[in-house]
Amino acid sequence: MFEWLWRRVPTFLMARRNLSRARTRTALAILAIVIGVVAISSLGMFGVAFKDAQLDTIGEIGSDLQLSATGEKDPSYITENDLAALERIAGADSTVPLKQRQMQMVDGGDSVTMYGVVEPDDLYEVHAGSIPGNWRKGALVGQTLADRNDLEPGNKLELERTTTRDGEQVTVTETYRVQAILKDEGQASPARPNNAVVLPAEQLDTDGYTQIIVQTSGATEANATAMEIRETFNGREDVINVFERADVSDQINQAFRQINLFLIGIGAISLVVAGVSITNVMLMSVIERKQEIGVLRAVGYHRMDVLRIMLAEAALLGLTGAVLGTLFSFAVGALINGALLGDPLAFSGEALRYAVLGFGFGVSASIVGGLYPAWKAAKAEPVEALRG
Amino acid sequence: MSLITGTDVVKEYVTGGETVRALKGIDFAVERGEFVSIVGPSGSGKSTLLNILGLLDTPTSGIVELDGADVAEMTTKERTDRRSETIGFVFQSFFLVPTLTARENVEVPRLLAGEPKETTRRATELLERMGLGDRTDHYPDELSGGQKQRVAIARSLINDPDLLLADEPTGNLDRETGDVILDEFGNICNEDVAVVTVTHDDYVADYADRVVELIDGRIVSGEGGSERSGGDTRV
Numbered sequence: 001m002f003e004w005l006w007r008r009v010p011t012f013l014m015a016r017r018n019l020s021r022a023r024t025r026t027a028l029a030i031l032a033i034v035i036g037v038v039a040i041s042s043l044g045m046f047g048v049a050f051k052d053a054q055l056d057t058i059g060e061i062g063s064d065l066q067l068s069a070t071g072e073k074d075p076s077y078i079t080e081n082d083l084a085a086l087e088r089i090a091g092a093d094s095t096v097p098l099k100q101r102q103m104q105m106v107d108g109g110d111s112v113t114m115y116g117v118v119e120p121d122d123l124y125e126v127h128a129g130s131i132p133g134n135w136r137k138g139a140l141v142g143q144t145l146a147d148r149n150d151l152e153p154g155n156k157l158e159l160e161r162t163t164t165r166d167g168e169q170v171t172v173t174e175t176y177r178v179q180a181i182l183k184d185e186g187q188a189s190p191a192r193p194n195n196a197v198v199l200p201a202e203q204l205d206t207d208g209y210t211q212i213i214v215q216t217s218g219a220t221e222a223n224a225t226a227m228e229i230r231e232t233f234n235g236r237e238d239v240i241n242v243f244e245r246a247d248v249s250d251q252i253n254q255a256f257r258q259i260n261l262f263l264i265g266i267g268a269i270s271l272v273v274a275g276v277s278i279t280n281v282m283l284m285s286v287i288e289r290k291q292e293i294g295v296l297r298a299v300g301y302h303r304m305d306v307l308r309i310m311l312a313e314a315a316l317l318g319l320t321g322a323v324l325g326t327l328f329s330f331a332v333g334a335l336i337n338g339a340l341l342g343d344p345l346a347f348s349g350e351a352l353r354y355a356v357l358g359f360g361f362g363v364s365a366s367i368v369g370g371l372y373p374a375w376k377a378a379k380a381e382p383v384e385a386l387r388g
Numbered sequence: 389m390s391l392i393t394g395t396d397v398v399k400e401y402v403t404g405g406e407t408v409r410a411l412k413g414i415d416f417a418v419e420r421g422e423f424v425s426i427v428g429p430s431g432s433g434k435s436t437l438l439n440i441l442g443l444l445d446t447p448t449s450g451i452v453e454l455d456g457a458d459v460a461e462m463t464t465k466e467r468t469d470r471r472s473e474t475i476g477f478v479f480q481s482f483f484l485v486p487t488l489t490a491r492e493n494v495e496v497p498r499l500l501a502g503e504p505k506e507t508t509r510r511a512t513e514l515l516e517r518m519g520l521g522d523r524t525d526h527y528p529d530e531l532s533g534g535q536k537q538r539v540a541i542a543r544s545l546i547n548d549p550d551l552l553l554a555d556e557p558t559g560n561l562d563r564e565t566g567d568v569i570l571d572e573f574g575n576i577c578n579e580d581v582a583v584v585t586v587t588h589d590d591y592v593a594d595y596a597d598r599v600v601e602l603i604d605g606r607i608v609s610g611e612g613g614s615e616r617s618g619g620d621t622r623v
């Protein structure tokens with residue numbers, strides 16, 4: 001096949017013919033490279049898909065700050081005055097105050113978190129129904145909660161809570177009309193709506209705010225704002241707890257990097273083993289062909305020519321193994337993507353980088369593995385080699 | 389000028405801590421177009437002499453000159469180049485590459501030289517001349533011993549050598565096939581190529597212009613030349 005093409009590169013022609021001599025041995029050497037390349041590429045791809053899948057669940061960890069009152073604060077919530085001060089620091093547009101309360105579905109049902117929010121558009125996406133422009137009443141229900149209780153926009157939702165009135169425990173039942181169903185969010189999203197009910201802030205008659213989300217444009221800005229808030233509020237005592245989400249994001253990324261490094265390390269070991277098997281195969285071949293190599297030297301092949309032919313053999317083994325291995329890796333990658341991300345073709349740029357890494361590593365492991373046998377073949381004295 | 393000359397050539401090997409003197413100071417000269425047969429018992433230094441003539445080995449002392457150039461002063465690379473330009477080899481066991489066809493085997497010495505079309509043309513022509521025009525695409529295991537040796541001769545001629553060295557060229561062949569090969573050497577000599585064979589077979593000598601007998605590293609007889617005879621230094 002492609003004989004005319006091979007004749008253009010005589011070094012490779014001879015190398016290829018030599019490889020065809022011991023087919024099983026050649027096939028096994030290629031298999032070793034395939035396994036190594038698949039190990040690196042698909043473990044890398046697995047790492048990337050795993051990370052993407054985890055980040056899907058956790059949600060986008062942006063550059064938000066989460067503020068809450070610490071135990072030292074009196075009163076133990078964020079007041080309107082605090083909010084005003086925060087808005088002066090961070091700007092009113094990027095400050096999202098939240099109220100929070102626990103309630104229950106009527107008749108001893110599940111516990112439900114209530115959030116009081118002023119501008120729900122800043123935090124949530126609507127799944128069904130719509131949020132009125134001037135939102136004063138009516139509840140927004142998370143998708144999970146809605147599914148579980150068969151709620152649709154327009155339905156009524158009854159919730160109860162226990163409160164102390166005049167020294168006695170009483171159960172208060174409240175009825176809300178569902179305005180919209182909110183899309184579920186990842187674990188990292190502030191005021192996660194999945195199993196919660198969102199009300200206009202003034203409908204939730206708690207004292208002050210439980211949490212303030214400050215949205216900034218990046219990690220650096222978030223850090224600067226956090227410093228300023230700490231400086232303003234936390235004088236003698238820490239009264240405001242400032243949680244920088246970018247820190248968490250850094251830690252998570254770091255963890256995934258380490259996991260991937262570990263996986264790639266395992267893959268790399270298998271490629272080193274593959275390289276050793278190439279060395280073995282080629283050493284055997286050099287010993288078997290000693291006289292033939294002697295003839296080549298006798299008829300005028302330079303040492304470098306012999307070296308090149310032997311390295312071409314190693315490179316051919318490596319290239320074939322790497323091509324097959326990479327194809328196979330994409331098949332494995334598609335299975336992994338299908339299982340973890342729900343889309344077999346969800347190859348990210350990072351995953352492709354691992355494919356390239358595996359390919360390059362496969363070819364170079366072969367060539368490095370072929371160096372010693374090639375050198376041994378090239379340095380043999382023709383007289384000795386011909387004697388056999 | 390002689391094609392290749394040797395003056396007081398000594399070759400020593402160290403094997404097992406012992407120094408073996410394979411050639412004990414011989415003089416020789418090979419002219420273009422002559423057929424020289426080196427005979428002698430095994431261990432007499434025939435193959436050592438052939439290796440030195442083929443620039444595969446250098447003498448321990450003494451001077452070997454190819455076309456007037458001292459071989460000892462050449463680098464490994466230069467000797468390799470001179471081999472490819474000037475010398476053709478034929479071996480007792482043929483040493484064909486089993487994965488290459490007859491034509492490709494003939495092309496081997498020129499395979500890395502570029503110009504594949506010219507090389508193929510010349511290889512085909514040589515095979516036709518050797519009577520193997522219908523065997524060009526056969527692999528060595530599809531050829532008889534005589535055919536293999538003729539492929540090997542074609543290979544040795546692809547670079548238009550001045551000197552063809554044959555180590556027991558008929559050793560693995562029956563008498564009849566051997567005659568064909570020796571006739572071919574005769575033809576090659578007619579083209580001004582020197583042919584030097586090393587052989588046990590006395591009958592090869594019948595074809596040679598000169599027979600040189602080596603015993604124990606010394607030339608004991610040789611038509612037109614003898615060990616250190618002075619005057620005539622031809623082998």
